[in-house]
Amino acid sequence: MIYKSLSNPKLTASFKEAATTGIAPDRGLYFPDHIPVLGKSFWSEYATMDKKELGFEVMKHFVGNDIDNDTLAEIAFSAIDFDLPVIRLDDHIGVLELFHGPTLAFKDVGARFMARCLGYFSAQNGEKTTVLVATSGDTGGAVADGFLGVSGVEVVILYPSGKVSPLQEKQLTALGQNIKAIEVLGSFDDCQEMVKTAFVDQQVRSTRKLTSANSINVARWLPQMLYYFVALQQKKSADNPWVISVPSGNFGNLCAGFVAQKLGLDVAHFIAATNSNKTVPDYLNSGVWTDRKSVATRSNAMDVAHPSNWIRIEALHNNDLQKLRSHISSFSFTDVQTMDAMQRMYDQYHYMADPHGAIGYLGLERYLQEKPNHFGVFLETAHPIKFTEVVTEALGFSPELPDGLQRLMHSEKKSTVIKNYAELKEVLMQKQ
Ligand SMILES: *Cc1c(COP(=O)(O)O)cnc(C)c1O
Numbered sequence: 001m002i003y004k005s006l007s008n009p010k011l012t013a014s015f016k017e018a019a020t021t022g023i024a025p026d027r028g029l030y031f032p033d034h035i036p037v038l039g040k041s042f043w044s045e046y047a048t049m050d051k052k053e054l055g056f057e058v059m060k061h062f063v064g065n066d067i068d069n070d071t072l073a074e075i076a077f078s079a080i081d082f083d084l085p086v087i088r089l090d091d092h093i094g095v096l097e098l099f100h101g102p103t104l105a106f107k108d109v110g111a112r113f114m115a116r117c118l119g120y121f122s123a124q125n126g127e128k129t130t131v132l133v134a135t136s137g138d139t140g141g142a143v144a145d146g147f148l149g150v151s152g153v154e155v156v157i158l159y160p161s162g163k164v165s166p167l168q169e170k171q172l173t174a175l176g177q178n179i180k181a182i183e184v185l186g187s188f189d190d191c192q193e194m195v196k197t198a199f200v201d202q203q204v205r206s207t208r209k210l211t212s213a214n215s216i217n218v219a220r221w222l223p224q225m226l227y228y229f230v231a232l233q234q235k236k237s238a239d240n241p242w243v244i245s246v247p248s249g250n251f252g253n254l255c256a257g258f259v260a261q262k263l264g265l266d267v268a269h270f271i272a273a274t275n276s277n278k279t280v281p282d283y284l285n286s287g288v289w290t291d292r293k294s295v296a297t298r299s300n301a302m303d304v305a306h307p308s309n310w311i312r313i314e315a316l317h318n319n320d321l322q323k324l325r326s327h328i329s330s331f332s333f334t335d336v337q338t339m340d341a342m343q344r345m346y347d348q349y350h351y352m353a354d355p356h357g358a359i360g361y362l363g364l365e366r367y368l369q370e371k372p373n374h375f376g377v378f379l380e381t382a383h384p385i386k387f388t389e390v391v392t393e394a395l396g397f398s399p400e401l402p403d404g405l406q407r408l409m410h411s412e413k414k415s416t417v418i419k420n421y422a423e424l425k426e427v428l429m430q431k432q
Contacts, residue, residue, distance in 0.1 A: 001064045003030035003218060006311055016066040019117050019219035020129060021200055022212035029308065031315055035063050043264065046404045049232060055226055058263070062222050067120060075120070076223065079113035084227050085235040086377060089349040092368065095357065096171045096231045103145045103171055104383035104402070105138040106227065106253065111146035114154070114213055115225035122152030130428075131155045133199055134191035134214040136249065137301045138382060141171030143213045144179045155213070156428070158182045158191040161417065163300055165187035167386055167405065174411040182424065183281040183415040188303055189294045194421050204316050204428045215252025216308050224256035225263070231377065232265055241268035243371075245364040245378040247356040248272045249302030249310040251280070253379065255320040258316050258327075268374060271329045273363025275299045280310060284325055298335045298390045299355040301382065333362045342394035352399060354384040354391065
C-alpha cells in the first residue's frame with residue numbers, strides 16, 4: 001500500500017514510513033492511495049472468522065510487506081483481544097461497547113496496534129523513536145499503556161491541565177519508565193498545535209526521530225476499522241439495515257468506519273454526533289466552514305474545534321459536499337441534553353453510559369425518529385468510571401471502580417508543567 005499526503009499527492013510513503021514519521025513533510029495527513037474492496041473469498045469466511053484471522057485479513061491490505069505475516073497476525077490480534085460486544089437494549093437499538101481493553105477506552109485498539117508496529121520497526125533497524133502525542137484524555141492513557149516498556153520508544157504526552165478526569169490523569173502520569181507526561185496550561189487545541197509545531201521544527205527533528213500517536217498516524221487510526229468488522233459479525237439476519245452513530249471529536253473513529261464501509265462492510269449509514277463543538281454539523285448544514293475555538297464540555301474527550309481527520313473523510317467523498325451530506329447525518333448536543341440522555345437511558349434500559357456514549361445515543365435517537373426502519377448501533381467509547389464525576393451527577397450514584405484500577409488511583413502523579421512551545425522544545429532538546 002502506498003500512502004499519499006493529502007496536501008501534496010507527490011509526497012508518498014510506505015506503511016512503515018507513514019507510521020514512523022506520523023505526518024508528511026508538508027504537514028499533510030497520509031491517506032491510502034486506494035482502498036481495495038474485499039473479495040468474495042473474504043466475505044464467504046467473514047461470519048465465522050476468529051479475531052486473529054479477521055485482524056490479519058483486513059490489515060494486510062494496508063500494511064503490505066512491511067511486516068511479516070505471522071507478526072502482523074499477532075499485532076492485529078493483540079489490538080482486539082478483548083470483548084467488543086454489541087449489547088441489545090431493545091429491538092431497535094444496540095450499543096457497541098469499546099471499553100473492555102486495558103485502559104477502558106476504544107483508543108486501546110489503535111494504541112496497542114501502533115505500539116507493537118513501532119516496537120517491531122525499531123528492533124529491525126535499531127533506531128530510537130520518540131512518540132509525541134497530545135491528548136484530551138483518553139488517548140494519553142491508551143498510548144501510555146500500549147507503549148509502556150516497549151524498548152527503543154520514548155513517549156511524550158501533552159495534556160491540558162485540569163481538563164482530564166482524575167483517573168485519566170493517573171493513567172498517563174503514574175506509569176514512569178519510558179512514558180513522560182507534560183501538563184500544559186492551556187486547552188487541548190493548544191496541545192495539538194504544539195505537537196504540530198514540534199513536528200516541523202528542524203532543531204527538534206535533528207535531535208530526535210519523532211512520530212505521533214494521535215489518530216493522524218495511520219498505524220493508530222486504521223486499525224480502528226477492526227471493531228466495526230467485529231461488530232457487524234454480531235448482526236442478525238432478521239435485523240433491519242444497521243446505522244452506526246459515532247460520538248466524534250477528532251473524527252478518527254468515524255473515518256475508520258467509512259474505510260470499513262468502503263472495504264465492503266454492510267453499514268447503511270453513519271451518524272456523527274458531537275457535543276457543542278459543532279464545526280462539522282454546522283458545516284454540513286450550512287455548507288460554510290467556520291473556524292472556532294474549542295469549548296469545554298462534560299464530554300471532554302470530544303472538545304475539538306478543528307477535527308484533524310475531517311480532511312480524510314472529505315477525501316473519501318471526493319471533497320463533494322452533496323456526497324458527504326448523503327452519507328453522514330450530523331447532530332450536536334448540549335451538556336444538558338447529554339446529562340438528560342444518561343438519566344433516560346438508565347431509567348429506560350438500566351444502562352449506564354458515559355457522556356460520550358450518551359451523545360452517540362442522542363444522535364441515534366434523532367436519526368431513528370426520521371428513519372425508523374433501521375437497527376441503530378451507537379458506540380460506547382469509554383467505561384463510565386472514566387467520567388465518574390459526570391455520571392454521578394447525572395444518576396445520583398457513582399459507578400464502581402474496577403479492581404485493577406484501585407492501585408492506580410493511589411499511585412503518584414509525575415508531570416512536567418509547561419506554558420508554551422518554547423518550554424516544550426526545551427524538554428525535547430534534552431538528550432534521551
Ligand atoms: C477520543 C474519544 C472520542 C472521539 O473519537 P474521535 O476518533 O477523536 O472522533 C469519543 N469518546 C471518547 C471517550 C474518546 O476518548
